[in-house]
Amino acid sequence: MARIISKFLKQALTSARTAFVGPQILAFVPALTLGGYWFGGEGLLLFMAIFVPAAMGLVGLFAPMRSADRSDPDGDAITGLPLKQAVLDTLQRAFEKDGDTSSRTAAVVLEIDEFESFRNTYGADAADQVLGQVAERIGSTLRQGDTACRLHGATFAVALAPARRLDLEAMIQVAARMQQAIGAPIVIGGMRLFLSASIGFCLPRRASERSPDACLDAAETALRDAQASGVGAIRAFAPQSPRKRVKRTGLAEEVSDALEAGQIRPWFQPQISTDTGDIAGMEALARWEHPDRGVILPGAFLPAIAASGLSQRLGEVILNHSMTALRDWGAAGEHVPNVAVNFSHEELADPTLCDRIRWELDRFDLSPDRLCVEILETVISRSENDSITRNVTRLNELGCKIDLDDFGTGHASIANIRRFSVGRIKIDRSFVTRIDTDRDQQSLLTAILEMAERLGIETLAEGVETVGEHALLAQLGCNFVQGFSIARPMPFAETLDWIRIHRQRLSDQPRIAREA
Known part of the structure; x- marks a missing residue:
């Protein structure tokens, strides 16, 4: 009861200070002094003019209020979490205790998936808001004694206070x-x-040595293994893992050599028709097949590509491999209608782009409709570059298909959709996730599909991860789908087997005879 009363009084004082401190109090001082003069003459006027401000200063109403938004004034400026050393200290204290008990600790490292893409799409302010909310949500899952910090970017670390039966199964539940x-x-x-x-964790007995740094480093290595498996993965550190940990700061130095060595190339993710189930195309997605780190997702190396001025070179590499894949699929007797390739702002502003694409199509003896040019919605919604408009118009006239990627994130107007001759919009996965369970999502997506139908534009939903989402999208009239429920991105060598298995499944499905 005493604690409740104390808390109530503290809140009341805070409310009083909020009401009286600041510029608004100045409006009352003249009124108070004037009232003093009215009732007591010049003597009381002088007394009020001196006494009122002095009294307010004495009770601390003018003292600066400490922000309640930050849990640690010496911690991270964006999230308010303590610094990395706090996590290491928690692990060290746990190591010192667990020798005498059956309790165990663990280190967890997690990273928001594709956060760089989110920052580029929504801006730095929105990204900082997300980091703050994620920090709060991580904190809501922790017990007393657990410690969380932000390591860098969108990467967080957690040190768990000692607990009984903290084994692999328990850690998977914590991560989930x-x-x-x-x-x-x-x-x-x-x-x-x-x-x-994506989340990686390490139980101390699995680390290379018994120290906080080794345990945290092992958890980071497990995180990279998780990211190589796709978004939303969870991995435990395994000491026999052959991958070596490479500092992220070294990527910028390696990326140029990796491009020229052929380590960065497209993986392909199928797109299928919701009407027939047939393959409608493949999207080319850049992957870095690092000799030490394994497969690195684009969110980790695209910033280094852009910072090194290699965006156009990366585009050339991805386009060449995509044209090669179309030719090789045909040579193997498998027809893939087209390949979708994302073109960056820098590429679209290149005056020679159209001529270069025409030359590539001629070299591989492919018709222009075999190439689908993907343009981010943020590019056409913000760009007034005449070169971009000219290039997209020429590519459309050449016969290439034009896709508007990540629709719903860049506020593109209908006029821009018409101006760029968009033939299909790719609905961002943020509108697709949980559509089979979230009524608000269903209403929003229905509106998008109805708009596209009235404009005569095809639709493709990205990030379809469940059978329920797939089924509902088909019922709502979305033309094409793409996502993990269909297939994950895969290197070219695996695509032929997937295509054959998929076609076999379609042929094995029972067909309903049509009435004459």
Whole structure:
């Protein structure tokens, strides 16, 4: 009871200070002094003019209020979490205790998936808001004694206080609980967004040595293994893992050599028709097949590509491999209608782009409709570059298909959709996630599909991860789907087997005879 009363009094004082401190108090001082003069003459006027401000200063109403938004004034400026040393200290204390008990600790490292892409799409302010909310959600999953910090970017670390029976199964449950908290809808600027996080963890007995640094480093290595498996993965550190940990800061130095060595190349993700189930195309997605780190996702190396001025060179590499894949699929007797390739702002502004694409199509003896040019919605919604408009118009006249990628994130107007001759919109996965369970998502997506139908534009939903989402999209009239429920991105060598298995499944399905 005493604690409750103390808390109530503290809140009351805070409310009083909020009401009286600041510029608004100046409006009352003249009124008080004037009242003193009215009732007591010049003597009381002088007394009020001196006594009132002095009294307010003495009770601390003018003292600066400490922000309640930050849990640690010496911690991270964006999230308010303590610094990395706090996590290491928690692990060290746990190591010192667990020798005498059966309790065990663990280190967890998690990272928001594709956060760089989110930052580029929504801006730095929205990204900082997301980091703050994610930090709060991580905190909501922790017990007393657990410590969390932000390592860098969208990467967080957690040190768990000692607990009994903290084994592999328990850690998977802890990681899943964190993912569930992060995955709840986040509202930014009136938009409902869905995030996911990849997680790696390490139980101390699995680390190379018994130290906080080794345990945390091992958890980071497990995170990279998780990211190589796709978004939203969870991995435990395994000491026999052959991958070596490479500092992220070294990527910028390696990326140029990797491009020329052929380590960066497209993986392909199928797109299928919701009407027939047939393959409608493949999207080319850049992957770095690092000799030490394994497969690195684009979110980790595209910033280094852009910073090194290699965006156009990367585009040339991806386009060449995509044309080669179309030719080789045909040579193997498998027809893939087209390949979708994403073109960056820098490429679209290149005056020679159209001529270069025409030359590539001629060299591989491919018709222009075999190439689908993907343009980010943020590019056409913000760009007034005449070269971009000219290039897209010429590519459309050449016969290439034009896709508007990540629709719903860049506020592209209908006029821009018409101006760029968009033939298909790719609905961003933030509008697709949980559509089979979220009525608001269903209403929003229905509106998008109805708009596209009235404009005569085809639709493709990205990020379809469940059978329920796939089925509902087909019922709502979305033309094409793409996502993990169909197939994950795969290197070219695996695509032929997947195509054959998929076609076999289609042929094995029972067909309903049509009435004469």
